Amino acid sequence: MTAKNTKPKPARRTKAATSTQPQERTVTIPFPDTDSEDEANRILAKDVPGWDKLDKDERAELLRLIRDHRKRGTPAKVKLIRKPDGGWSIEPAGKSEMLAVLKLHETFSANSIDPVNARANELLKYLGSVGADNEGRYNAALSFIESMAPRDQAEALLLVQMYCTHDAAIRALSQLGSAEWVPTAQTFGNLATKLLRTSQGQMETLARMRRGGEQVVRHVHVDNRGGQAVIAENVHTGGKGNGKIDDQSHATGTAGIGPALLGADPFGNGVPIPSREGPEAVPYARGHESGSA
Structure with a gap:
């Protein structure tokens, strides 16, 4: 007789082995209702697991975070x-x-x-x-x-x-x-x-x-002498007067400084000044000739 090779049957899975449902962890945060640092530390030392493993700075930070968390209140759910x-x-x-x-x-x-x-x-x-x-x-x-x-x-x-x-x-x-x-x-x-x-x-x-409709308007003032620009920011909120400064001057800068205006004569002779003399008579093109040939 020859022995038959029999494969071992796999073990049957139990509910404990197939259960992959994560277990929820609930963390209870204590809220020391006191302004005393020593009293708050005493309460936290009693209610916070691992308190003795924290150094002084970590304990102070934990107390601050707990107080900030309490100020935010319970969220809507x-x-x-x-x-x-x-x-x-x-x-x-x-x-x-x-x-x-x-x-x-x-x-x-x-x-x-x-x-x-x-x-x-x-x-x-x-x-x-x-x-x-x-x-x-x-x-x-x-x-x-x-x-x-x-x-x-x-x-x-x-x-x-x-x-x-x-x-x-x-x-x-x-x-x-x-x-x-x-x-x-x-x-x-x-x-x-x-x-x-x-x-x-x-x-x-x-x-x-x-x-609320706030606008930032930049006003740039250029000084021609030094080539530098001065930027001033003014904030205007609503209204029709946005972008306008009270008592704003319409001048271009310091008086007398700036490029000269071009005249009518490109050679610099200037614009003719009118006098009391009347206009010259325009000669008649055909003279005093009669109209007959």
Whole structure:
């Protein structure tokens, strides 16, 4: 009898081996409610893991960052709940529904719920179109808009556009590394360039809106003697008088300095001065001859 070669069967995978779901880590940040450095350090030494491994400068920096984090307050957050028809429902998150709703009003600089719903649905539609309709990405967009502190609904609308444009540009750039063909890389490269240029234009538009129409006018004064130019910047805000200086002189500079004006006579004889003598008579071309031959 000949023995048959039998291959060992692979071990069956268990749920523990196939589970690749990352575990979320929660970091609790203590907020020492005291102005005393010693008391704050004592609280942090008790509540912060690894406090004893930090030196003096690192402990001071950590305390400063914790206090700055507390000043910024809790950001606006929402919950995304799947509807039976497959859509999403946006619900306020947190312990107090009223507090969450008012923070959304502040985020979009709105005094009613209608513009809040409009901007919130615009964000949700875009994120859903790119497969990023989850609470993490949505709350990240809200955090960006809130950090920019829109002053009115026009700025809030522009900030929603800025977030979507930036996200689309980054997605186009991420496709360059996986592009296998040159035309594909060129397509995504051109798209990313246009989106980044649009994003820059949106930032400039927001800056102009917040400047309130302020203009910078440069007045250049040239001294002919030394050939030096003096540039003075004046800032004018709105109105019809932009670009005009009060009591501005119309002279060209120091009197008597400058090129001479050209006269009518190129040889320098000057322009004739009129006298009291009348004009000379023009002789008759045919004299006093009669009209008959």
